[in-house]
Amino acid sequence: MSELELDKLDRQILNALQENNLTSADRLSETIGLSASAIQRRAKRLRKEKIILQDISVVDPKRVGQMATFIVEASLERENAQVVSNFKRRMMAAPEVQQCYYVTGDSDFILIVTARDIEEYEEVVQRLMFQDGAVRKFRTSVVLSRVKTGLAVAIDEGD
Incomplete structure (x- = not known):
């Protein structure tokens, strides 16, 4: 499986979603500097390409x-x-x-x-x-x- 080319913005999105996958696109757009719709498109692509495998909740x-x-x-x-x-x-x-x-x-x-x-x-x-x-x-x-x-x-x- 080849590695998908990730730019700095993709990496910022991945780091933010790993910290809290419920963070809204609007909130991410404020910290990353992309529009909410661009964040949503990138996140959708990261899921489609199986870079984001699951959105889960960690239970104690x-x-x-x-x-x-x-x-x-x-x-x-x-x-x-x-x-x-x-x-x-x-x-x-x-x-x-x-x-x-x-x-x-x-x-x-x-x-x-x-x-x-x-x-x-x-x-x-x-x-x-x-x-x-x-x-x-x-x-x-x-x-x-x-x-x-x-x-x-x-x-x-x-x-």
Whole structure:
């Protein structure tokens, strides 16, 4: 996939929308120096070109009863395309899995998982790890506190 040419204004729009995707085009036009309609056209193009993948709200897990967060390293028995594809599909379908990364190194996957408590996490582990014959081993770290969370990508606005 080739990189779309982004000018300084596109980069400013992306940075502003990553900070708050509900910022109105009128507000952005004041800070960026483009008309609201030009901002809307550019944002629409950035979405069409899949540079902006989603407009989401970040929810505080604890405020909705998800009191525990776990980082899980999972290794598969064998690493063939079908096994990997099946594991990815299962992780994408699991609502407890916030993030899933296919990685190099000692593990095949790194997962970020939330649960109400350790008992609920144990149920998740039973369903996602023990019932999958392709999972050779997994290791869990319990998150003590969130220092920084987010999905913003650092975008240099250039000159």
